[in-house]
Amino acid sequence: MKRYVAKRVLYALFVMWLVATVVFFGLRAIPGGPIRAMLGPEATPEAVEALRTDLGLDQPLYIQYVDWFTGLFVGDLGTSITTGQEITVLLSAAVPRTFSIAIVGVAVGLLLAIPAGIVSATRKHEPADYVATVAAFLGLSMPAFFIGILLAIVFGVQLGWLPIYGYTPVEEGAGPWFRSILLPGIAVGLPYAAIVMRMMRSSLLETMNEPYMTTARAKGVDSRVRLYKHAMQNALIPVITVAGIQVALILVGSVTVEIVFGINGIGRMLVDSILDRNYPVTQAVILLVAAIMVFTNLAVDILYTFIDPRIRYGGEQ
Amino acid sequence: MSGANPTAPDGSTDDSEKAHNNPSSIAGGEVYPGAAPPERFRDDGHIAPRRTFRERLVVGLRNDRKALAGAVVVVGFVFTALLAPIIAPYDPNTTFTVMQDPATSSTTGDGEFFHLLGTDSYGHDVLSRIIYGAQVSLLVAAATVLFAFTIGTAIGVVAGYYGGWVDTVLMRYVDFQWAFPTLILAAGIIAFAGGLGVWNVIIAIGVAFIDDFARLVRGEVLSLREEEYVMSARAIGMSDTRIMAKEILPNAVAPIIVQVTLMIPLAILAEAGLSFLGLGVTPTTPTWGLMLSEGRQFLSQAWWISVFPGFAIMITVLAFNMFGDGLRDVFDVKEGEVSDR
Numbered sequence: 001m002k003r004y005v006a007k008r009v010l011y012a013l014f015v016m017w018l019v020a021t022v023v024f025f026g027l028r029a030i031p032g033g034p035i036r037a038m039l040g041p042e043a044t045p046e047a048v049e050a051l052r053t054d055l056g057l058d059q060p061l062y063i064q065y066v067d068w069f070t071g072l073f074v075g076d077l078g079t080s081i082t083t084g085q086e087i088t089v090l091l092s093a094a095v096p097r098t099f100s101i102a103i104v105g106v107a108v109g110l111l112l113a114i115p116a117g118i119v120s121a122t123r124k125h126e127p128a129d130y131v132a133t134v135a136a137f138l139g140l141s142m143p144a145f146f147i148g149i150l151l152a153i154v155f156g157v158q159l160g161w162l163p164i165y166g167y168t169p170v171e172e173g174a175g176p177w178f179r180s181i182l183l184p185g186i187a188v189g190l191p192y193a194a195i196v197m198r199m200m201r202s203s204l205l206e207t208m209n210e211p212y213m214t215t216a217r218a219k220g221v222d223s224r225v226r227l228y229k230h231a232m233q234n235a236l237i238p239v240i241t242v243a244g245i246q247v248a249l250i251l252v253g254s255v256t257v258e259i260v261f262g263i264n265g266i267g268r269m270l271v272d273s274i275l276d277r278n279y280p281v282t283q284a285v286i287l288l289v290a291a292i293m294v295f296t297n298l299a300v301d302i303l304y305t306f307i308d309p310r311i312r313y314g315g316e317q
Numbered sequence: 318m319s320g321a322n323p324t325a326p327d328g329s330t331d332d333s334e335k336a337h338n339n340p341s342s343i344a345g346g347e348v349y350p351g352a353a354p355p356e357r358f359r360d361d362g363h364i365a366p367r368r369t370f371r372e373r374l375v376v377g378l379r380n381d382r383k384a385l386a387g388a389v390v391v392v393g394f395v396f397t398a399l400l401a402p403i404i405a406p407y408d409p410n411t412t413f414t415v416m417q418d419p420a421t422s423s424t425t426g427d428g429e430f431f432h433l434l435g436t437d438s439y440g441h442d443v444l445s446r447i448i449y450g451a452q453v454s455l456l457v458a459a460a461t462v463l464f465a466f467t468i469g470t471a472i473g474v475v476a477g478y479y480g481g482w483v484d485t486v487l488m489r490y491v492d493f494q495w496a497f498p499t500l501i502l503a504a505g506i507i508a509f510a511g512g513l514g515v516w517n518v519i520i521a522i523g524v525a526f527i528d529d530f531a532r533l534v535r536g537e538v539l540s541l542r543e544e545e546y547v548m549s550a551r552a553i554g555m556s557d558t559r560i561m562a563k564e565i566l567p568n569a570v571a572p573i574i575v576q577v578t579l580m581i582p583l584a585i586l587a588e589a590g591l592s593f594l595g596l597g598v599t600p601t602t603p604t605w606g607l608m609l610s611e612g613r614q615f616l617s618q619a620w621w622i623s624v625f626p627g628f629a630i631m632i633t634v635l636a637f638n639m640f641g642d643g644l645r646d647v648f649d650v651k652e653g654e655v656s657d658r
Contacts (some may be wrong), residue, residue: 018493026509141635143586145593146609146627149616153624157617164616248498255500256590260613270501271594274508282508290496297495 005302012298019290023283024068028057030279038081038277051081055280072287078280080273087284090269095288097167098254098265100177104185105250109192110243116193117200117239122227124205132197139194144253148187148260155183165262184261188253192246199242200235207235237307244300251289377647384643390636397448398455405445406433409603412440416619419443435621437611443621446603447629453592453604454633457519458584462577464523469530470573474561476531477538487531494528499583500590507596515598522587526580533576537569544568571648578641582634589630605630 030037035048035057052058055078056067071077077087120132156164162183168176207213208231216226255267266285273281378385397404407413407430419435434443476487494502503521510517541547542565550560591597592606600607605626612623 015492015496018489019496022493023505026505030509137635137638138631141582141638142627142631143589143593143606145590146623146630149609149613149623149627153616153620157620252498252500252590255504256593259594259610270504271596274504274596277508279508282505286497286501286505289498289501293496293498 077284105188108189112193113196121204136194145256204235387639398451405448409449415440457588461523465526473531473534477535582637
């Protein structure tokens, strides 16, 4: 067990190293060089030289590479080219916003998906199943930013219940904070719910057909106990994987939904940095997203060892 | 999917499975397990070919109304894109009175010009822009999937067939790509490739999809490699390239087709996302994502600017998903082989 966890941790670190290396070389592979791309063709040679020194691009490549990794380890991601601020400072302002949206998104997603999946599986081919299946299909087919726009029109503009622009930090009160991220959270949560619900449904259907479920029934185990104790325990395993992997969907959704609702999270940061050719910020955001992905998957892998007795001590993958 | 499990996970596939795996059961009399279906023996002593893809597709669509509806909309989408200049009521860049409400556009504003879906903040006809927007969606979706399919399949076949270091490198690449959601990777590629434009969008999304094809094809090849007919091809001295092209790939076609059908809507969503972020094709080309992003600022005055392009995305993606789902059932491909990222 310990060996397995250690192996997974090492593997996650390996992937992070790979990502950081590719991002490192990505910057240096920009056609015409990053400095020209950032400053534009009219920049004076002095300005080019100054920025080159600033970014350490005048150093030999291996020193740059070592510097890049030591910077990452001590949490120094460099400074923004447009504002001169520390990127870590910018991130510390942006991350709570994106996280707030993501948490509401995951919560909304799971609260909708798990019950809907159970109902859908236990009442297969009944109206409730069809409604849930059609809803899931729709959820898969709508980009989060479109859901966000629809929610903003209905609940913000028409009904006037919730704000549709800006973010209120949680320090200014839990109520206003929640109101400011509820709509964006739902917008990213619905496509997520669609995927998790489909997995819940098919996984539970499969489990309920297992021979041990028939045995439980033959023994006269109550149908509720059969469903929630016997079936769910196994049916949830693949659902947890999907719910973990699809955090990607929440992140992507959040990037676009932040722009719908005027919330300055990491999505806004990424887009602005790309449009401004503010490469250090782009690098930092990409690394952060990759880190979230890798460590979410790691968490799912480790969680697996606790909930699935069949996976122990490594083995395959 | 293991054939031994008579009750498929969601029940939708088991009927079709019976239908094309067991054509002999209608012939009457005893059918021995493993025996060739009697009607496939023809009078000339040859064995009739199995059902072709086209036959399976036609039968499958006939039995699956959802997939058929999807296919109809997909065809409609393709025609809309191709015939945009003929179908669209106006040129997408002609300006009329700005923000005309679709409900009243025939009585107010220009009066003589009718705008079924209203006009946007520049006075463009929304319907015409949606129709032209289908062009970018179709072009980007088709080109990205073709790009990812070509490179991904090549990598997957080589890695699966040879194994060894090619396989190791591929799998490390897949690991790397695992760490990125599609849209983030595409945005990153656009950032470092320098500049916007349709080709950058295609390459950015295409690269982000390579691993999906590579992983799928590699898996197929790994299992097909050990088939007897591949071994006999090798035994008679067929070259590796020929074995890959003539023996292995044709047998991996079904999952690849399903993958293509289910990647197209993801490509459409990714393109719309990039356009929405302002990282897509040039800001003057009408695209659905861009229209949504332009309409975002006018939600309280003119909801139709962003809502109708949103529905265009939704309907198109939904149609491809329904069609792809139907294909998956027809070709009996395991669910979960297509990533939903």
